[in-house]
Amino acid sequence: MTELGQNLIDALALGGLYALIALGVTVVFTVMGMMNFAHGEFIMLSAYALYVLAGLPFAAAVGGALLTGVVIAVFVERVAFRPVRNADLSAQLVTSLAVAAILQSVVTAAVDVRAQSIETPALISESTQLGGISVPNLEFLTLGLTAVVLGGLGWLLYRTRTGLAMRAAAENFEMARLLGVRADRLIAIAFAISGALAAAVGVLLVMQTGQVSPGMGLTPVLIGFVAVVIGGFGRMFGAVIGGLLLGALSSLLGTYLPDDLVPFRDAIVFTVPVVILIFRPHGLLGGDINKARV
Amino acid sequence: MSRTRLRSRFSTGASLLVPIALIAFTVLLGVYGTPSFQGTVTLVLCNLIIVLGLQVFIGNSGVYSFGQIGFAASGAYVAALLTLPAGISLFQTPSLPDFIANAQLGPLLSTAIAAVVCGLLAAVVGLPLMRTSTLAIPISTFAFLVVVFNVVSNWDPMTGGSGGLVNLPRTTSVESAGLWAAAAVVVALAFKWSASGYRLQATREDEVASRSIGIGVMKERMIAFAISGVLCGVGGALLVHQSGVLNPTTFYFGATVTTLTMLVVGGARSVFGAVFGTLAVSTVNEVLRGVEDGASLFGTVSISATPGLAAIGLGLILLATMIAMPNGLSGGREAGELRWIRRLRSMAPPSLPEPDGAPAGAPRIERAADNALSAEGISLAFAGLKVLRGVDLELKRGEALGLIGPNGAGKTTLVNVLSGFQEPDSGTVRLDGVDVTGRSPARLARNGLGRTFQAALPFPQLRGLESVAVGAMGVGVGRRRAVAVATDVLGRLDLLDLAERPAGSLPPRDQRLLGIARALATQPRYLLLDEPAAGLSEGEREALVAILGGVLEDFGCGILLIEHDVSVVMSLCPRVQVLDDGRTVRVGTPEEVQADPAVVESYLGSSFLVAADA
Known part of the structure; x- marks a missing residue:
């Protein structure tokens, strides 16, 4: 029983992490209609900020990581994505792939292709006993952060003018523009939020693994993408559900899969969405982005 | 008399031979190079x-x-x-x-x-x-x-x-x-x-x-x-x-980025672009690696992601291409379509296809009176808003039926239901007596139902002849016969001069006519036209009416015509159906419809009645 409880908390924590990734991808998608491959590199660069600032107090280093995520995201949008804003979905996707490749190779050239290790604060790597279950403090942090982010995003979307503009833009970007929503500002805000979310994920990943590497953003961004596909494109709620499902699945597979199959966990995790797509070609919540008025 | 082709023999030959010549040249370079350079060239060819x-x-x-x-x-x-x-x-x-x-x-x-x-x-x-x-x-x-x-x-x-x-x-x-x-x-x-x-x-x-x-x-x-x-x-x-x-790791993210860069830089739409892009990007890659190594140019190369300058360079090239040159170096053209290669042949613009007089393979349909496209009791609501409320419609083969009504009456939605783009909440659609409700648009098109859209929806990168021929291919006609059908249709619509021009470069009027030709090339038994005259000038409208009259004569299909311009409807359709607020108000001859006060009210507004009475 306690073991089950433990596994469920693990599953929830990983699901929360994946939901944060998926949200970061979705925030940009809803406003700009772009799947951003470079989101993984936002995560990676924030993690490297933590590595570079390792000498500073932990809180300051985390602040630096957050700033890095936001600045990089806004900068990349301005330099690389704005010129292709009106291009089709595929062109935007490939552009973001190019940005991802560039950022990855810059870090590879500047630091090293190999992983670098980072010390994590003792408080985070310890566990807390809770009714017979030993819960790593990192999982509390992840779950807490997910809850805070969800609440914050909800507040932003439903209680502020910016949120109203974002929701309007998600419904119909052109119409929102005609009604006076400032596209440049709105998209910049979306990227800033996305960058902050990426930074949070980057910090959590470093806390979890204790290391950084140039390729560390690849799996997360794919997880984010797949979660978005499962959840139905452009739906915040769908992205959260998709992320939770993927994380829980991955975590539970890690626990219950026979030992010799554990290395194939990723293969199974990424096959499941395909099976879902067989039955629900437009995701669980059924957003159909190809819907065209004829 | 020579058969009409989608492209000239010269163009076909050049499109095939130029990429192969590029490959042959690369092979020769490799054969006479050092062993390590030979290895590099071999890898480039495998990547290609x-x-x-x-x-x-x-x-x-x-x-x-x-x-x-x-x-x-x-x-x-x-x-x-x-x-x-x-x-x-x-x-x-x-x-x-x-x-x-x-x-x-x-x-x-x-x-x-x-x-x-x-x-x-x-x-x-x-x-x-x-x-x-x-x-x-x-x-x-x-x-x-x-x-x-x-x-x-x-x-x-x-x-x-x-x-x-x-x-x-x-x-x-x-x-x-x-x-x-x-x-x-x-x-x-x-x-x-x-x-x-x-x-x-x-x-x-x-x-x-x-x-x-x-x-x-x-x-x-x-x-x-x-x-x-x-x-x-x-x-x-x-x-x-x-x-x-x-x-x-050779076959992972790095290789994905590298090969995509090669394709996109060359221009994804063309085979020539793929070859040219691979060779160009590989060359740049080798030079960058040479700079990276400081000394030995053309060292061995692997396609996995390598640290350093070369990888950054590739990424920047891909980014720059996407932003500044999304069609790539080739512009998406095959070698035979490149201007300077066409100029080699130093000839007048390619000869326009000529209809060879022979039947285009489209067996003209016999007009059987009992055959019709019919709808019974079609109802449809979008999120509670009732757009269609039990509409009946019958379109006989060989007849032209006008469908008119004010904005929002449900005309386009009805056409969407008839052509399978929208499934009705209730009601049945029959094609020559067979219940086809819920069939996909593609299947209905193959069953003999053609349509056009309010927007022209051209195939911008395809030339006029290709755009129309693909209509015939869409319903399963082989390539050669599709070209014959397309030539025939273009000839009948007097559009042969559009054959060689990319559809995207044509003015709206021609794109619209090409859309009708494309639908006709599917050899429909019923053709649904959604506002074909929208945006045309007075003279162009008259020309369109003449063309559609010819279509009725030549193709023997039934035509359903949605049109706001009442004069177009009246001069073409012996029968008119009036739709308002999702219901049929009246079906009758143009004279009957025009005289019906209910129609006048729904179509022109009650103020018109008052004014007329006064």
Whole structure:
């Protein structure tokens, strides 16, 4: 029983992490209609900020990581994505792939292709006993952060003018523009939020693994993408559900899969969405982005 | 008299020969180079085969796949395992079944088997993936790549795991890689110019319009995906037998970015672009590596992501191409379509096709009185808003029926229901007595239902003749006969001068007429025209009426005409149906309809009545 409880908390924590990734991808998608491959590199660069600032107090280093995520995201949008804003979905996707490749190779050239290790604060790597279950403090942090982010995003979307503009833009970007929503500002805000979310994920990943590497953003961004596909494109709620499902699945597979199959966990995790797509070609919540008025 | 072709023999020949000449030149460079340069050239040629594989799918469908390197990996592993030298497998792959471990096949057979396996794999993987949307395909194919990588790098007893395989026979030479690459060029062009290739290109140009001419988007993507899988598998199989080692990371993210860059820089839509882009990007890559090494130019090259300058350079090139030159160096043109190559022939603009007088293969339909497209009790609501409330309609073959009514009356929605783009909440649609309610637009088009849209929805990159011919191909007519049909239709509509011009470059009027020609090329028994005269000038409207009158005469199909311009309807349609607020107000002759006060009120507003009375 306690073991089950433990596994469920693990599953929830990983699901929360994946939901944060998926949200970061979705925030940009809803406003700009772009799947951003470079989101993984936002995560990676924030993690490297933590590595570079390792000498500073932990809180300051985390602040630096957050700033890095936001600045990089806004900068990349301005330099690389704005010129292709009106291009089709595929062109935007490939552009973001190019940005991802560039950022990855810059870090590879500047630091090293190999992983670098980072010390994590003792408080985070310890566990807390809770009714017979030993819960790593990192999982509390992840779950807490997910809850805070969800609440914050909800507040932003439903209680502020910016949120109203974002929701309007998600419904119909052109119409929102005609009604006076400032596209440049709105998209910049979306990227800033996305960058902050990426930074949070980057910090959590470093806390979890204790290391950084140039390729560390690849799996997360794919997880984010797949979660978005499962959840139905452009739906915040769908992205959260998709992320939770993927994380829980991955975590539970890690626990219950026979030992010799554990290395194939990723293969199974990424096959499941395909099976879902067989039955629900437009995701669980059924957003159909190809819907065209004829 | 010569048969009309989609492109001249000269253009076809140049499009084939120029890429092959480029390959031959590259092979010659390699043959006379140092051994290490020879290795580099061989790798470039293997990459080229993979890039051509990407072109077949991405270039023709316009949908990006990030998973094709997964097929290259599969091909590499299949070929490697089939050619393991005696004894090696005991150490590297102990669990491998004996018949594979001891196969020790030659290069040709192992490559062929790899090709077949990858083709089948692509078909199996594509079956679910091609069902998803244009944006979900890149993501789910990327997931496929991760799955392949995960499996090959962890299944140690079968694949050698993350350590990979070594001591494989190095059988791929510059010459053999060149021959395979040339064959890949032929395959890619043959597909592009096949009926299936044209149908797929039509889905790239406009998915909705392509469905209206009978094209099954999923099926066409599926075919290209499988062919692409074969080519990528061959490329991977040859690659591994060049280097003699197989490392799973060779076929992962780095290779995906590299090959995509080659394709996009050259211009994804054309085979020439794929070849040119691969050679150009490889050259730049080698130079950058030379700078990186400081000294030795043209060292050995691998396609995996390498740290440093070269990788950054490639990324920047890809980014710059996407921003500044999205059509790539070739502009998406085949070699035979390049201006300077056409100029070589120093001739007047290509001769326009001539209808050869022979029947275009479209057996003119006999007008049977009992045949009709009919709808009974069609009702439809969008989120509670009732758009259609029990509408009946009958369109007989050979007749022109006008459908008029104020904005929001439900005319276009009714046409969408009739043509399968919208399923009704209730009611039935019958095509010549058969219940076809709920059939897909593509199937209905193949059953003889053509339509146009309020927007022209052209296929911008296809020339006029191609745009119309693909209409016939869409309903399953072979390529040659499709050209004859298209020439015939264009001739009857007096549009032959549009044949050689890209549809995207035409003025709106011509795009609209080309849309009607495209629908007619599907040889419909019923043709639904949604506001064909919108945006036309007075004179153009009269010309359109004459053309549509000719269509009735020549094609014998039934025409349903939605039109706001009452004069167009009145001069063409002996019968008019008036729709208002989702209901039929009146069906009758133009005179009867015009005299009906209810029609006048709904159509012109009650104020008109008052004014008329006064």
